Amino acid sequence: MSVWRQDSKGGGNIHEVCVKGLMRRASAGCVFLVATCLAVAAQHGGVAVDQSARVLSLENAWNQAEVTHDAQALSTLLAETFDFTDDDGRFMNKSQWLAHIRNGVDHYQQLSSSGMSVHLYGNVAVATGMYQYKITEKGKGVMRSGRFTDIWIQQNANWRCVASQATLMSH
Helix, strand or coil: CCCCCECCCCCCEHHHHHHHHHHHHHHHHHHHHHHHHHHHHHHHHHHHHHHHHHHHHHHHHHHHHHHCCCHHHHHCCEEEEEEEECCCCCEEEHHHHHHHHHCCCCCEEEEEEEEEEEEEECCEEEEEEEEEEEEEECCEEEEEEEEEEEEEEEECCEEEEEEEEEEECCC
16 A cells, blocks of 8 residues: 655655655665776776786796706796697606706707787686797707797696697798
8 A cells, every 4th residue: 555645845755755765875876886896897907917917927937947947946837737848749747848948958049938918717827929049959059939828827826837838930
């Protein structure tokens, strides 16, 4: 049953006053909700940028460890289940890859990456880019370039690479 009465100001019935009050509260609630969502989204976007930058810095640390044959530093970047497919098709697990680095099989004069990007999927990051290196083979300097894809996972707030694929580009 509806009761229609004039409010004390004579500006309408109680039902209209209640509806207007509810509408104002609902509108204010919607504005607050949208503002909160935008703030959270902006913060989340900032976190994504920070995490992407972190993975890119780890990619650069990887290059440095490879050039200096620092298998211990490289080991901290790799997951225990790490698999690597080299640009010549060789496949190595973590211990094989670290032995390859430790033994100084590749004698880099230069190693650099460019055009790197990182795409985040929750606790997974896919890093792609191009690499170029100058290496000594049979006493001669040889320049090569290629593309890479590295798959990183975040475990206990630390990023570890689980897979890496390198592909030579023909000149």
